[in-house]
Amino acid sequence: MKKIKVILVDDHAVVRAGYKILLKDIDDIEVAAEAENGNEAIELIKNNKYDVIVTDMSLPDIGGIDLIRKIKTINSDSKILVVTMHEEVVYVEQALHSGAMGYMTKSADPQLLSKAIRQISRGKKYIDDELQQRMTYEGSRDKDSILSRLSTREFEIFCLLAEGLNTNEISKKLNISYKTSANYSTNIKSKLGATTVADVARIAIRYNIIKV
Template sequence: MKKIKVILVDDHAVVRAGFRMLLATNDQVEVIAEAERGEEAMQLYKAKQPDIMVMDISMPGIGGLEAIRRICARDSDAKILVFSVHNEQVFINQAIKAGAKGFISKNSAADMLIDAIQHIIKGGTYIEEGLTHGMSEGNNAPPVDHQTIMDTLSNREFDIFLLLAKGKTAHKISEELCLSYKTIANYSTQIKKKLNVETVAELTHIALLSGVVNH
């Protein structure tokens, strides 16, 4: 039986090693390459043509969401499974919008990764069951309108929103994403307008309430 060819993408080598060992326990799956950045993932996808790519979304450079979007723009049949420490609904929505076929937590049971890969290979989608249950409980539940508006952000806007909310300056973001300062400033203006805020402090407040960044 033909093995499922997998590329692992995560910026932490120890994480990739762990998932490689996990996948090695299944004789139907073969890890053919690894990448630590979105840019490298795009190059490897084109060169190796994997059956599926298992990718984190929080990485330096263009990041996972933008990498997914670009890969899927080039290949509409691309199969990408996101595995992330984030379990907020907005991250799942952004990943699926970018073109991912599945989303599981890095804290999920070991056999779930294999199940997700096999399900997606057969043409399905796979979202970890119960992943977002209870996300809006408690006193710090985000206003529904903010959650809804965040879903309207493009993948690039969402990436920049997160970086701004984490306190990074437009100059630092422009260096990290290899975009001009003017481009970042324009994105920042668009994001603030969509969220109906005027300052980065207000952006950060929304991000904290929504759980997409930590205190």
Template sequence: MTEQTTISILLVDDHAIVREGYRSLLSKQTDLKVIAEAANGVDAYCLYKECQPDVVVTDLTMPGSSGLELIGRLKQRDHKARILVFSMHQNPSFARQACRAGALGYVTKSSTPDLLLQAIRHVYLGKHILSTDIAQALALEKLGNDSIALNSLTAREFEILRLLVEANTQDEIANTLNISRKTVGNCHYLIKNKLGVNSDIELTRLAIKLNVVSLLDLTDPAQAGHY
């Protein structure tokens, strides 16, 4: 009789209650085991180096360095890293950027628990998987000129765009992403050029139009950075 493989998992989410829910669900599976948890990208990166999990399950929006940045850093360190995004974002642009950064799967938090479990097992095997709502959104998406331009952004540019429209300064963005202020400035210019806008006001309006951020996120201080 073949011994069952146990898949070790690193959970990354800034909400302790959410992580507790993950852990409760996964602990009931004989082939899945949570070996580490992190509330932000920096801690997650350190834990990955220490624990070498089989699969990383991460949210995208966290304090400081985001899930997109984490995916990029993990893939740079270990090109075989198997990463599943589990996010509230149903905008297909986020899924596209996450996969472009190196994630194998993208499942929204409105999905059923069984789909999350299936996705973890698929990603462990190196297979790509999307939740039904994201797959449908990508398939049915009618790309206008603005959407085409948004998809031309790199994962790094997409992340800088998100931070810019949340009113972060270039210095703050540089510190968050651990890059130089000059790099942020260059990306800022490239982003406006690719999206065909001339000012940050136009950039913010376009980001809201394309659901990169919502108007509520930009007007509610309690939600800033946690949409």
């Protein structure tokens, strides 16, 4: 039996250990590698072939959306499953738009992990049922949401601004120039009708992007 080779990308060792426990007795799935940050994952993916990449959206060095984009640049056929704490529909939409094939939250039934990996390895998208229902409901309710005005990159920077990162910190995290980071920040505020970073944070709270 050919096994599905998986790489686990998460900055928490206990989370990766939990995934390995869940998958260790699954005959057709093999955890072939682990990475604790985005840059480590990129190096492994450049030099090895994995059938499915399981990654968090919140990593210490690279934003999840940026990581998905970089992985797809390395290999456009990469099959990526996002497993994260972010339950907001806008995160799901942005991850899928960036190239992920699946999305599930860390609060989902743990037994669904192997199902998601198998489904994605066969080239089929996977979104857990609860998220799928929310996407259908919120998609019709919030189709005119101001967040829909943002591109994938703008949404990523919007989230970082809302978390309190300044322009310089964002430029370093995303490996872009200070000027580019500043331009994005200005454009985001303009699209959202925001004047200050505090305004950006309030919008993020309204849409449950950050919690208070």
